[in-house]
Amino acid sequence: MTPPIRGFAKSEFGVRTQRAQAKMAKKGLTALLLTTEPEVRYYTGFLTRFWESPTRPWFVVVPPIGNPIAVIPSIGAHLMGQTWITDIRTWQAPDYDDDGIKLLAQTLREVTPLRGKIGLADEMESHVQMPLASLRAIETMLDGRALIGDGGITRDLRLVKSDAEVDKIRTAAQIADRAFDRVPEIARAGAPLSKVFRDFQAQCLNEGADWVPYLAGAADRGGYNDVISPATDAPLRQGDILMLDTGLVWDGYFCDFDRNFSIGTPNAATQSAQAQLIDATHAAFELAKPGAVISDLFHAMNGVINPSGKTMEAGRLGHGLGMQLTEWPSIIARDHTVLVEGMVLTLEPSVNLSGEKIMVHEENIVIREHGAEFLSTPQKGQVRIAG
């Protein structure tokens, strides 16, 4: 129950940087330009909830050799100065005339030779976290250097977690386990769903979450229609199935799993659906070993929950997990990523019930040398009874 130490050894950031630089050399890239929270944090350790403010852009440049360079608003200089980064270049943002653009372009020109290629994440699940006009301006200020796709360098590195990263995700999952165990204290007929959401988040915090960026869920008879809606003020009713799906954070790392609860005794259809969902996660869990591919996990789960091969609205049966609630890859038939030790995944099957209702179940696992290990405490066969 004692959480691990916060932060990382400086050497971990050095290893991440050197691995990126080796991949950059192979791809002919002379720098990486990072603009989003997880990319910046991955190489620097810069952890703050201040990204909630969209005002100021933040940049990190990974040069071909040497340590990353931070090009950031002065408001972040003190916090960045507590990381392993020593080359910190700041401007006083927001600056309506030049919000860091000249400073960033100058830094890119400095570390990149003429005709060099600067890599920027441009593939699925990525975006560029700066104004489009700024990006277009920078492209004109590079004196012939090109800004091109990074070929997934950072995405591929983040896919495989270190032991220290896995420990943080496990800590988050254990906090959620304890909060889910306490749902019977707050979920009963008559309680507004919005109050259950508030109380559950407070339980997550009381059990040790640093914050609770994500909670979704639903409550309805014989399943629910939707897994991404916010809570309404409608009260829980006898016979409802309540689903709570949380992504809480400990030291910057997420868990992401859900649990289904019955308000009163569950009916046979929902019990059977829950059993099927659990069977599906175990079918994937058994196959989740180094050398297997993601599509194996998809087919193992889909064979249990969806033998007819119907279209699924969710679009996938799980995904990567770490510094973000959802990460690369997606557990779909089209994904042939080979599993290696250190990957962290969610297994998230869903089943269709009558009346367009669904039920969803989710567990978190890590791939180890000889097979998978649960990070969430895997649920047993029955729908939990809450109210």
Next chain:
Amino acid sequence: MTPPIRGFAKSEFGVRTQRAQAKMAKKGLTALLLTTEPEVRYYTGFLTRFWESPTRPWFVVVPPIGNPIAVIPSIGAHLMGQTWITDIRTWQAPDYDDDGIKLLAQTLREVTPLRGKIGLADEMESHVQMPLASLRAIETMLDGRALIGDGGITRDLRLVKSDAEVDKIRTAAQIADRAFDRVPEIARAGAPLSKVFRDFQAQCLNEGADWVPYLAGAADRGGYNDVISPATDAPLRQGDILMLDTGLVWDGYFCDFDRNFSIGTPNAATQSAQAQLIDATHAAFELAKPGAVISDLFHAMNGVINPSGKTMEAGRLGHGLGMQLTEWPSIIARDHTVLVEGMVLTLEPSVNLSGEKIMVHEENIVIREHGAEFLSTPQKGQVRIAG
């Protein structure tokens, strides 16, 4: 204490759309392409915490006449179907071969004449929430239609809040008021700062917050160094000044203000700094009427806190507030936005203390016909005593 009704009348979304279309016509734009959470929500009412997942892109197209069109992953179809939007086009995301790109390009071609101009937010505080490679692909699929900057259309509309929006922000601020009143229950010498952060977030939830996307703060002797750091596990000490700055959400709208607390009796320097900060917010408050400009507020505050005109690391003394923790504009000397009724702002002065320490104070206001009105309950002159 009874919160207002959740959601908005459908007519409010119609008015927002028609206002955008009038501005589009003036600027010669034949469509808007929206990609970020606040833009999509502003025109549709689509409210979900699912944006925490970066996997799937979400698009809304505002045509030159008629209602917005949603081009979204099928997982969101049910929730979008509960808004006023009826033209909802979906694909099963994630699709590694075409993640909505053809469907979006087809929709843009359909609503926009040949050689039409499609506006995309590209200025400060904005970004494009889709993979850069997808954006570049779409540009090649528009048969001569251009994707250009939107000239700040959505930003300018969002700047002025409706009464219903102001009511939601006020509700959020009143929840934070009550949570701040209860800080003495949780902050005392020996309590780890990380536990104070957890407990404070739980108090926000208990007082009615839907969620707490933002909490930053610090605790140190005679002020603090930083206002964006996450909490450490270090215990509060007698003589510390504790600052908590929260952006909590009610029905999709933020408050954003802080309070300073003393663990034990505050010293004269921090008392004097607090008084100066409060004087600064009142100096700006008095001027905050329709017809005044943002730089007036800056100079009013800066004259109180910074008569020597020293460089400020924070870069600004407040900002807009609404669907996001921070919104356009920034309270800086360079901003000459004219205040109009319905703008919601934070007033956020900071002062320098000895030893590179600072103190920050923040209130939330709305501009009314004859002057400003506080949304947060304005703090009186003294540092609050917590522990």
